[in-house]
Amino acid sequence: xxxxxxxxxxxxxxxxxxxxxxxxxxxxxxxxxxxxxxxxxxxxxxxxxxxxxxxxxxxxxxxxxxxxxxxxxxxxxxxxxxxxxxxxxxxxxxxxxxxxxxxxxxxxxxxxxxxxxxxxxxxxxxxxxxxxxxxxxxxxxxxxxxxxxxxxxxxxxxxxxxxxxxxxxxxxxxxxxxxxxxxxxxxxxxxxxxxxxxxxxxxxxxxxxxxxxxxxxxxxxxxxxxxxxxxxxxxxxxxxxxxxxxxxxxxxxxxxxxxxxxxxxxxxxxxxxxxxxxxxxxxxxxxxxxxxxxxx
Amino acid sequence: xxxxxxxxxxxxxxxxxxxxxxxxxxxxxxxxxxxxxxxxxxxxxxxxxxxxxxxxxxxxxxxxxxxxxxxxxxxxxxxxxxxxxxxxxxxxxxxxxxxxxxxxxxxxxxxxxxxxxxxxxxxxxxxxxxxxxxxxxxxxxxxxxxxxxxxxxxxxxxxxxxxxxxxxxxxxxxxxxxxxxxxxxxxxxxxxxxxxxxxxxxxxxxxxxxxxxxxxxxxxxxxxxxxxxxxxxxxxxxxxxxxxxxxxxxxxxxxxxxxxxxxxxxxxxxxxxxxxxxxxxxxxxxxxxxxxxxxx
DNA sequence: GTTTGTTATTTTATCTACAATAGACAGTTT
DNA sequence: AAACTGTCTATTGTAGATAAAATAACAAAC
Numbered sequence: 160x161x162x163x164x165x166x167x168x169x170x171x172x173x174x175x176x177x178x179x180x181x182x183x184x185x186x187x188x189x190x191x192x193x194x195x196x197x198x199x200x201x202x203x204x205x206x207x208x209x210x211x212x213x214x215x216x217x218x219x220x221x222x223x224x225x226x227x228x229x230x231x232x233x234x235x236x237x238x239x240x241x242x243x244x245x246x247x248x249x250x251x252x253x254x255x256x257x258x259x260x261x262x263x264x265x266x267x268x269x270x271x272x273x274x275x276x277x278x279x280x281x282x283x284x285x286x287x288x289x290x291x292x293x294x295x296x297x298x299x300x301x302x303x304x305x306x307x308x309x310x311x312x313x314x315x316x317x318x319x320x321x322x323x324x325x326x327x328x329x330x331x332x333x334x335x336x337x338x339x340x341x342x343x344x345x346x347x348x349x350x351x352x353x354x355x356x357x358x359x360x361x362x363x364x365x366x367x368x369x370x371x372x373x374x375x376x377x378x379x380x381x382x383x384x385x386x387x388x389x390x391x392x393x394x395x396x397x398x399x400x401x402x403x404x405x406x407x408x409x410x411x412x413x414x415x416x417x418x419x420x421x422x423x424x425x426x427x428x429x430x431x432x433x434x435x436x437x438x439x440x441x442x443x444x445x446x447x448x449x450x451x452x453x454x455x
Numbered sequence: 456x457x458x459x460x461x462x463x464x465x466x467x468x469x470x471x472x473x474x475x476x477x478x479x480x481x482x483x484x485x486x487x488x489x490x491x492x493x494x495x496x497x498x499x500x501x502x503x504x505x506x507x508x509x510x511x512x513x514x515x516x517x518x519x520x521x522x523x524x525x526x527x528x529x530x531x532x533x534x535x536x537x538x539x540x541x542x543x544x545x546x547x548x549x550x551x552x553x554x555x556x557x558x559x560x561x562x563x564x565x566x567x568x569x570x571x572x573x574x575x576x577x578x579x580x581x582x583x584x585x586x587x588x589x590x591x592x593x594x595x596x597x598x599x600x601x602x603x604x605x606x607x608x609x610x611x612x613x614x615x616x617x618x619x620x621x622x623x624x625x626x627x628x629x630x631x632x633x634x635x636x637x638x639x640x641x642x643x644x645x646x647x648x649x650x651x652x653x654x655x656x657x658x659x660x661x662x663x664x665x666x667x668x669x670x671x672x673x674x675x676x677x678x679x680x681x682x683x684x685x686x687x688x689x690x691x692x693x694x695x696x697x698x699x700x701x702x703x704x705x706x707x708x709x710x711x712x713x714x715x716x717x718x719x720x721x722x723x724x725x726x727x728x729x730x731x732x733x734x735x736x737x738x739x740x741x742x743x744x745x746x747x748x749x750x751x
Numbered sequence: 752g753t754t755t756g757t758t759a760t761t762t763t764a765t766c767t768a769c770a771a772t773a774g775a776c777a778g779t780t781t
Numbered sequence: 782a783a784a785c786t787g788t789c790t791a792t793t794g795t796a797g798a799t800a801a802a803a804t805a806a807c808a809a810a811c
Contacts, residue, residue, distance in 0.1 A: 162769085197773040197774065265762075277796085282578065282794095282795095313677055379609075383613070386678070457798085458802075484754075495801085515811070574766070575765065575766090594772055595773060
């Protein structure tokens, strides 16, 4: 089946929500940049819109005929790219299923399980290996190193190093740097969440990611920013499977973020470092608590 | 042509040098662990040794008939794995050839150029992308970010952070830790090289890598150790194409290493940090000097 | 009890093929 | 002439096939 047309399907769905608002459709080129796809794909989308009689399309006249309906959309499973599917399957396997460190990972078996070719699985594993959770034995299998206490400690050690440096860098940014405005916006978002924490605490994961990324961006060091991908993926899946006390934990974390933001605004190195350390310490505790002790 | 049999060829060559020393050959299993290959490959090697009438092989009697000759070996090109070939080609292209930052990288073109399938090139690029020199545009080409001054600065920033931490960790190792013995050995190697620097300065690159890796190992943090791969590859190719004043540079670096080693042995944090900073500063200078200024 | 012969099976590394997608160029419309 | 569209080509993403290499099993030989 060569390539899946998930780019088309996903863009088609996004196009439906887009045109629900407006009357007339823009040019093919413009639509392309709007949706982030090439003209080829735009034309495929227009063709389908016409086929479903949502628009009338003749050359440059594209008139709305009717509003899009739920049935017009492609289902969510169809729009996720193969890489996303593989990542989810893999993470479920190694985190949820009793995956022991040292376990062998088999490309063929994984591929069969997920229902894809081996090529995609292989490429995923290569990409994923930079997270330090798996390791390749050439001409042989991959080895799962496991989400162990050691992993968490090594990860947080680097995180703390990087974030202290980034935070110091942030505080030293010139006053007219756009990051300060982003920080203000971030503060508002945090206050909003704190005011409605009972209903909104589940959204913290995403806010957390955005906040730390903002801090790291100021370092303008690609290695620091790239490393944050590892943090993101670990915490993302970690939040999904460890929900114990999450309301309290997240409320506390939002407060720490606000203290951290206030510290950044003082621009005083010692204050910043203190707030940063404080928050990272509790983040580490949370992570460690969720990991089963290997031999306790 | 599916898989190249480079594992066999390379192991065969190593086997030839191995048996040149000894009279009798060990068991198949033992030979396998010695060469780091499976019994299947060992038997293929033995079969070829017999065919060339280098040994007489009948069951468990494996007697040497004659010493291996240069003609018996596979040529060097034949034994390098596809990944190595691709890496070399690629580095030559992007470092030697006038590769501008922002240039597009084309999988198909690269593959045709090197004479391999696209899969291998693709996998190489994915693996290589973690070095921060290239970036993928999904469904489209790769972009060369280039070996620029910014890259070098970002790289060395992390390097200095990591190495200072590793060096401090090294100095704090217990006195009976095997790393101290390794450090003694390392010191001897450095003194040897310094004594014959005029003839040996070209070997510094390898010694440099081994020394810093020894220091980093003490961190026992996989992210620090992995990051050193980037340093290694950058400096490896950097040494290859920038030979200006290399004798003086390397002589100076060996001396700095010796000071660094002496500092580690004092186990005094301030002394260690000072020597470490000193050496890293001149390493950075060397690297920066070799990079063309973007607009000077 | 270790080593080998034998044989079979499994898995990886690599190539090739093809649909999806991107992108280029020339022709058309306003 | 600027913006848009029709058409075509080139490249990527993915599946599937195949040789090399690993792994396994077990009886026979030493």
